[in-house]
Amino acid sequence: MNYPHSEIRSDTPTTVSGESLSTVEWGEQRSLPWRWIILGIIIVGALVATWMLLSSGSGTAVPAADNEEQAPRITVIAPGRGTIEGAINATGTLAARREMPVGVVGEGGRVVSVPVEQGQWVRAGQVLASIDRSVQNQQASAQRAQIEVAKSDASLAQANLDRALQLVERGFISKAEIDRLTATRDAARARVNVAEAQYNELLARNARLNIVAPASGLLLERNVEPGATVSAGSGVLFRIAKGGEMELLAQVGETDLAKLTSGVSATVTPAGTTKAFSGQIWQLEPTIDQQTRQGTARVALPYAPELRPGGFATATISSGTLVAPMLPESAILSDDKGSFVYIVDKENKVRRRGVKTGLVTREGIAVTDGLDGSEKVVLRAGGFLTEGETISPQLEGGDKAQTAAKTQSKG
Structure with a gap:
């Protein structure tokens, strides 16, 4: 209702x-x-x-199967083995490989011309500077006249000897007179030779008044100007890099120096530029500096405008190859017992493993002893773990990395 x-x-x-x-x-x-x-x-x-709360803790109420899932997740790496290119980094000063100092080789005098500039290429025998030779030219002219006088005396002596030889057959001239005239003719000829030698000497001295390049190359320094008076004691007037070849005087520690040999390749980068130049070690100096404990590796370089003698440069020198596991720096720990890593066993427990390290590269550090490359190595957080601790390992890179690691270990 x-x-x-x-x-x-x-x-x-x-x-x-x-x-x-x-x-x-x-x-x-x-x-x-x-x-x-x-x-x-x-x-x-x-x-x-x-x-x-119980599932996140370590209480006895949690089943043993769940303990493994609740262990800390730690990233591990399976390094495998690979070929590692060793490299030594060094610094040094650029210089001419064969530097030729050029100075006055004659008696010197007043410089009248300098037809070259530094930075210019010169050829062997090219005149670098000329010295006034007006006095020397007059001396050469006088000596040439002496040659003509000596030649005239020699001609007269020869004529006298020829006439005497015609008269000796008739009995008008004795044999002794013929001998005297012959000696006079020979002396006149000798004086001609002396005069010519003196003349040639003057010409050679005059030629030495020109300062010339001893070999082809790049002119590095010019230390004289027209009007200057120079002599044998004037020092170095020019410096030439023979063939334009350069080198780096790389300073290398005595330990690394022992790993190098002549012919090893190197890459040189001058200061102030990112351009790199290829070269090779052509000489290892036989001495070690007692203060710095370093030696010098001389790296030969071809000519390039960026390579200026006296400049600073860095070099990366190849020190050979090594087949070994490679680990990041974060994976390698050290204490009073030496270097070590943490590896993960079949029960996912952390185990300490002592190692020896070798070459250091941009990709990591080579392990020369202690690992074969198939182990699972704790990548990071090793300092927070204790030996025997159970973890949940997570291979870096996921499934693809794990597959690659297994393939590599089988190989």
Whole structure:
């Protein structure tokens, strides 16, 4: 039966099991199911929180199978074995490989011309500077005249001897006179030879007044100007790099120097530029500096405008190859017992392994002893682990790295 809405009253007593309830008692009875629902939600939340707490801890209530899953995740690496190119970094000064100092070789004099500039290429025999020779030219002219006089005397002596030989057959001249005239003729001829030799000497002296290049090359220094008076004691006037060849005087520690030999390749980068030049060691100096404990490796370089003698440069010198595992620096630890790494065994427990290191490259450090490359090595966080601790190893690079490591270890 339908009743009008206005006739329903909220304070109307309700009968339950034959007993009437007041308005308040009726309201409390209606809210009772919601209290049970809320209480149930709280209990369920508490149970979930307790389970999460137990699963993240190390309580005895967690099954042994779950302990491995809850061990700390540590990144490991399987290094394998590879060919490592060794390199030694060194610094040094650029210089001419064969530097030729040029000075005055004659008696010197006043410089009248210098037709070359530093940085210019010169050829063997090219005049670098000329010295005034006006006096020497006059001396040469006078000596040439002496040659003509000596030749005239020799001609006269020869004529006298020829006439005497015609008269000796008739008995007008004695044999002794013939001998005297012959000696006179021979002396005149000798004086001609002396005069010519003196003349040639003057010409040679005059030629030495020109300062010339002893060989072809690059002119590095010019230390004279026209008008200067020079002599044999004037010092070096020019410096030439023979053939333009350069070198780097690389300073290398005595330990690394023992690893090098002549013919080893090197890459040289001059200061102030990123351009690299290829060269090779052509000489290892036989001495070690007692103060720095370094030796000099001389790296031959071809001519290039960027290679300026006296400049600073760095070199990367090849020191051979090595087949060994390569590890990042973070994987190698050290203590008073030496260098070591942490490896992971079949039970996922951390084990200490002593190692010996070798070449250091940009890719890492070579391990020459202690590893064969198939081990799982802790990559990082080794300082926070203890030997025998159980971890959850995660191979760096994921599944692809693990597959590659297995393939490499089989090979």
